[in-house]
Amino acid sequence: VKVAARRSTCEGGAACMLALPDRFIIGDDGKAVVIDDEVDEDDYEDVAAVIRNCPTNSLRMTGY
Amino acid sequence: VTVAYPGAPGLDLLSPAATEDPYASLAPVRAASPVSYSEVHRAWLLTGHQVTAWGYTARQLSSDRIRPLLARGEIGPDSARIMEMMRDWMVLSDPPAHTRLRRIAAAAFKSRRIAQLGEHITARVDSLLDEFIATGQRDLIEHVTHPLPGSVIAELLGAPPADSDRFREWSDELALVAFGTGGEHRDDRHVRALHGLEEMFGYFRELIGAARSRPGDNMISVLLDPQVPGVAPLDDDEILSMCALLLFAGHETTINSIANGVLALLTHPAELARLTADLSLVPAAVEEILRWDGPIKLVVRWITDEAEVDGNVLRPGQRAYLVNAAANRDPGIFDRAGEFDITRSPNPHLAFGRGMHACIGAQLARLEMRVALERIVTRLPGLRLAQPVQWHSSLASRALTALPVEYDGTRP
Numbered sequence: 001v002k003v004a005a006r007r008s009t010c011e012g013g014a015a016c017m018l019a020l021p022d023r024f025i026i027g028d029d030g031k032a033v034v035i036d037d038e039v040d041e042d043d044y045e046d047v048a049a050v051i052r053n054c055p056t057n058s059l060r061m062t063g064y
Numbered sequence: 065v066t067v068a069y070p071g072a073p074g075l076d077l078l079s080p081a082a083t084e085d086p087y088a089s090l091a092p093v094r095a096a097s098p099v100s101y102s103e104v105h106r107a108w109l110l111t112g113h114q115v116t117a118w119g120y121t122a123r124q125l126s127s128d129r130i131r132p133l134l135a136r137g138e139i140g141p142d143s144a145r146i147m148e149m150m151r152d153w154m155v156l157s158d159p160p161a162h163t164r165l166r167r168i169a170a171a172a173f174k175s176r177r178i179a180q181l182g183e184h185i186t187a188r189v190d191s192l193l194d195e196f197i198a199t200g201q202r203d204l205i206e207h208v209t210h211p212l213p214g215s216v217i218a219e220l221l222g223a224p225p226a227d228s229d230r231f232r233e234w235s236d237e238l239a240l241v242a243f244g245t246g247g248e249h250r251d252d253r254h255v256r257a258l259h260g261l262e263e264m265f266g267y268f269r270e271l272i273g274a275a276r277s278r279p280g281d282n283m284i285s286v287l288l289d290p291q292v293p294g295v296a297p298l299d300d301d302e303i304l305s306m307c308a309l310l311l312f313a314g315h316e317t318t319i320n321s322i323a324n325g326v327l328a329l330l331t332h333p334a335e336l337a338r339l340t341a342d343l344s345l346v347p348a349a350v351e352e353i354l355r356w357d358g359p360i361k362l363v364v365r366w367i368t369d370e371a372e373v374d375g376n377v378l379r380p381g382q383r384a385y386l387v388n389a390a391a392n393r394d395p396g397i398f399d400r401a402g403e404f405d406i407t408r409s410p411n412p413h414l415a416f417g418r419g420m421h422a423c424i425g426a427q428l429a430r431l432e433m434r435v436a437l438e439r440i441v442t443r444l445p446g447l448r449l450a451q452p453v454q455w456h457s458s459l460a461s462r463a464l465t466a467l468p469v470e471y472d473g474t475r476p
Contacts, residue, residue: 012121014422021173021427024418025166028159030121035292037169046175055412 003047005032007012010058020059021060032058076104077361083457087402090390098394099374107364107383108376111390113397113414119386120363120418124371124378127421128158129210129364146160146241146261152305155313155421162420164295169306169424171281171290178427181216185432188215200287200475202450204467205323210437213318216432217311221438234264235315243420255433261308262317268307272300310352314425317359320463321429322436325353327467329441330389330449332404339406340441349406350433354392355413356404361389361462363417388414389462 003023005016010031016024027033039047039061051059054061074091082089090111093100098112109302110116118127130151150156154165192208201207209273214232218225237257275284287303297308329336329349339345363386371378380383392413395401418422441447450468 005106012419014420015119017424018416018422018426020175021424022170022175023070027421030123030419035167044176044197049474 001044001061003034003039003051003059003061004037005034006058006060007031009056011056013055015055016041016050016059019053020046037061038056058064074104075102075109077079077354077459078457080457083455086389086462087393090387091393094390094394095452096376099376102385103378103387105383107385108367108378109385109390111371111386111387112374112393113391113412116386116388116391116414117418118373118396119365119384120421120451121392122371122373124369125365125384126158126316126368127162127365129366129367130156132366136380136471146258147275149301149305149308152302153309154306154424155179155309156181159420165298166286166420166424167292167301167331168297168298172286173424173427174286175427176219177281177283178431181219181428182435184429185216186433186439187316189436190213190443193443197475202468202474204326204440204469205319205464206466208440209326209467212322212432212436213365215332217314217472218311218320220283221307222280222284223267227267230264230267231314234260235311236248237264238312239316253289264308265375268304269300271307272303280296280449283307298436310425313423316461316463318429318432320461321354321433321442322357323464323467324357324359324462325437326440326447326469327436327453327464328353328356328404329448330447330469335404335406336441336447339437340445343438343442345406345432346434346438347409347440348409349435350430351413351436352404352406352408354415354431355398355408355411357462358392358413358415360415361458361460362387362460364460367415368423383406386414386417443472444469446470 012026012030012032014026017026021033023036025033025035047061053063073288077086077091089098093109095112095141098110098115100109102109110119129363130147154162154169157165193210196207211232212242214235215228218228218231237260241261250472267309271284275282275288279285279288284303284307287298287306290297329339339349365386367378367380367382369380392415393401397412416426448470453467454465456463456465
């Protein structure tokens with residue numbers, strides 16, 4: 001399973017980065033960049049929580 | 065040409081009244097306009113929640129306060145070395161330099177690494193409290209909150225625990241040099257602080273050397289070999305600089321977050337009672353503490369490109385203060401904004417910032433706050449203030465001078 005950011009709607013609020021700074025940064029254009037997109041069983045819940053908390057609903061998991 | 069700005073006339077954020085209660089001082093400024101120009105501070109004040117959040121993400125606002133100073137040659141030879149180091153701090157950098165540093169730092173802030181620190185933090189807080197109780201001390205800052213973050217950062221960097229007190233000294237010295245805290249004895253202390261920092265550089269170089277010859281499970285080892293594809297690794301000076309940044313950014317803010325949190329609970333006894341009765345409320349209480357009386361009152365940005373916000377034109381070369389202390393009490397965003405409610409939800413406070421510079425240590429800070437608050441309220445039953453408190457006069461930091469407490473069974 002992988003997590004991805006939709007850059008067309010991301011506003012760079014950084015809720016994702018504050019929660020999981022090892023996965024998400026805000027890049028040069030002020031939008032989220034996923035720097036570690038592999039989601040395994042151990043961190044599935046953490047990533048799911050970040051997806052729920054994204055204020056612009058710009059994150060999703062794919063590859064089920 | 066005379067330009068009329070919507071003013072925040074007269075508000076001096078360093079006045080005794082604003083030092084004591086910045087929230088009361090800022091409320092009328094925010095109510096008059098979420099964006100205003102302060103003649104006193106010669107800076108735009110962003111006080112509404114929405115505009116402050118905008119300020120954190122706006123590309124026209126730069127965090128780089130060092131390069132312009134270095135370029136203008138306004139820094140004496142004594143401080144030049146420190147400034148050269150701060151130039152490499154990601155908090156003070158713009159892209160693309162920032163992005164590279166941040167990617168590498170991300171490797172060092174692995175969530176699992178941070179979570180594993182929980183046990184270390186609990187043990188450390190308990191041993192500080194053991195000594196606090198056994199020796200009948202009163203000041204929670206001096207004896208509990210001040211020693212804590214240095215020892216956590218020492219652990220993260222892989223330094224021997226015995227050296228953790230040196231970390232706290234260096235951190236205080238760094239604050240003095242970087243932001244000119246320290247008041248009247250500043251010049252003398254400034255020179256001593258610079259000597260202390262030279263010692264810190266030497267110490268970090270040894271840690272880097274040790275990690276290079278024997279990599280371990282610590283941040284310096286990760287920084288030496290971050291394995292981030294497509295990103296040039298850090299050189300030793302950059303690693304040194306990042307270590308100093310971790311120490312500086314994680315020290316005073318953490319001390320004050322915990323101390324301000326204890327104070328908020330002691331001045332709201334009903335909330336303290338609620339928390340003590342149900343420790344599952346601690347995480348939400350931490351968020352409310354960060355909103356209510358967070359460690360950073362405001363953050364400074366430079367305007368590099370013209371920006372329009374709320375009908376005001378911010379011009380290149382001007383400064384903007386992103387005033388968390390006002391935004392986090394904005395009644396347009398927070399219901400009952402003037403009430404301290406440890407179960408508040410949602411709580412979109414700005415204590416960790418937003419955008420690319422949002423706090424990379426937020427997880428660690430939350431962990432330290434949760435553990436410290438839980439252990440303090442559990443181990444010091446009947447906790448109460450022993451004397452009225454005072455605040456340091458500071459533009460950016462919300463810092464108590466001391467936190468004198470009593471509790472049931474305090475040794476005389």
